[in-house]
Amino acid sequence: SSVGRASLFAHAKTGGFAQPAPVLRNPYRDDPLLDRILKRLLPRADYDKVSHDLSKFGDRIVSEIDELGRQAELNQPRLEPYDAWGNRVDNLIVCKEWNRLKEICAEEGLISIGYDEKVDGLTRRLHQVAKLYLFSPSAGLSTCPMAMTDGCVKTLKTLGLYDNHRFSTETVNRLVSRDGKKAWTSGQWMTEKKGGSDVAGGCDTYAVQEKENFYRLYGYKWFSSAIDADVALTLARVVDKQGNAAEGTRGLSLFLLRIKDDNGHLNGIQMIKLKNKLGTKQLPTAELLLDGAQAEIVSDPGRGVAGIANMLNITRIHNSIASVAGMRRIISLARDYSTRRTVFGRLQADWPLHTATLAKMEVETRGCFLLIFESARLLGMTESKQGTSEDSALLRLVTPIVKLYAGKQCVPLISEGIECFGGQGYIEDTGLPSILRDAQVTPIWEGTTNVLSLDVLRAFSGKEDVISLFYKRINELLANAGKVSELKDVIAKVENGLKQLQSQLGKATQAAKSGSGVHVDAEKQ
Ligand code: UCC
Ligand code: FAD
Structure with missing residues (x-):
């Protein structure tokens, strides 16, 4: 009756409808590619162990970690420089959830997995990168100290200080500790x-x-x-x-x-x-x-710069993981939401225009995902007995590329993801806006996009003939892809891109030799 309908709005009632919120599922089991790539790259026995750990960790993200990350966003750090009596105290106050997240990082081995010498070098880096990728969007930015912690271990080890220098040795041991109370960052x-x-x-x-x-x-x-x-x-x-x-x-x-x-x-x-x-x-x-x-x-x-570059090359990989993990998180929430939100009489998921938007985001994210796993594979190879000098040279090249590309792509993509929730995507209480805010830093810190573009040229001009190695690797991948007839057009596009790159680099090299400088078409780069 008309009275019954009106009563829905009486007193404190706000209407009979409540929109179901998007649901976060185990990010490992929910990911369309992660398990497949690990199966492809890891030896069988290692795959079983890694997969078990990631599955368990995915459950912990849903049941515990995601809420800690949210609380860290809500209870932000503050600084009390002076006490009430004017003494300088520099008292930094962080919330208990932030400290708990750092302890969890140690307990879960987010750094130590990457350095566990009992495990094959390739396996340990792939395992670590996969775990960080699952963790990142729920981590309340505790991934930032983890990146620098990993970078510091790598630097001190590469400089030959571990086991040779007392302070560096203690530092490395503490940075890779799995004891949350003793671990340093x-x-x-x-x-x-x-x-x-x-x-x-x-x-x-x-x-x-x-x-x-x-x-x-x-x-x-x-x-x-x-x-x-x-x-x-x-x-x-x-x-x-x-x-x-x-x-x-x-x-x-x-x-x-x-x-x-x-x-x-x-x-x-x-x-x-x-x-x-x-x-x-x-x-x-x-x-x-x-x-x-x-x-x-x-x-x-x-x-000093050459020394700290060891750290940069690790933190840049962590940064790329954060960019891609943010992309993956917004897509999985948007996909879930599309099965819960009705628009014009149908679920979002049943409107081709909406699914086309999601599909476009999915393709871009998968491309970036494959690139982070290529960097993880090369990092693992260079740190294991299987690695060659070709792997090291390609890693040097891929690192700035994946950082700059994923950092650049994640901001518009996550913005598109926010739009998939309509007005709710703009509302702080949903937790969605922080995904976009936190993405905007990834193209800036650890080297801006243009600075990393120049680093790509630095890598090309190193002692190794990186350009030839790069072509060789891409041609190997194309030859493999050539077995799939549907990829014919895509292969032609990549071949064309390679030719353009070759011509631009040829001009730049010529100009560098003659000292005349060159106008490089930025679009074509
Ligand atoms: O932003 C920061 C954020 C911290 C928070 C952590 C978040 C991590 C992600 C978390 C996820 C949630 S820390 C600050 C980051 N700052 C930067 O990234 C600096 C950006 N600028 C550059 O990268 C520049 O290219 C410089 C500073 C590295 C280069 O400057 P220079 O002075 O022009 O240096 P040179 O002369 O070109 O290079 C000096 C030496 C050379 O070696 P030698 O002398 O043997 O020829 C270079 O080959 O350093 C070597 N080098 C490298 N080696 C330079 N870059 C590299 C490299 N990437 N890899 C290996
Ligand atoms: P600039 O170097 O002034 O760059 C400004 C613009 O100029 C950019 O667009 C850049 O691409 C462009 N540009 C610069 N050089 C060239 C060139 N040769 N050719 C073309 N374009 C160029 N730093 C730390 O050391 N430790 C930290 O822990 C840390 N944490 C940070 C946390 C946050 C949230 C942020 C935002 C930054 C942090 N940074 C940290 C600093 C960060 O690394 C720098 O801001 C970044 O590297 C850029 O340097 P800049 O701010 O001086 O900008």
């Missing part, structure tokens, strides 16, 4: 006010020697993420007895330092302020004054 302080891309042009931090490898650092670090970490790698210019320091890249050396001492006192560091950011709000990012911070030099003098 690392920061990476490169950016200063004058420059984050042009690190050498920006670096005004000076290192004054105390004795042997021990120095005191003076400078201002402009962006320092995960500032609740235990150690950091940073760059500074060594000052000689006359007070002079070398300019440019060759003046920079790499230092390792504790952020606090065993009593919890900051090591000659002041946290000046926390950044007020568009996204990554869960993550404490600070401006730091280094006022005599004690540090040990860990590179040869003047080899």
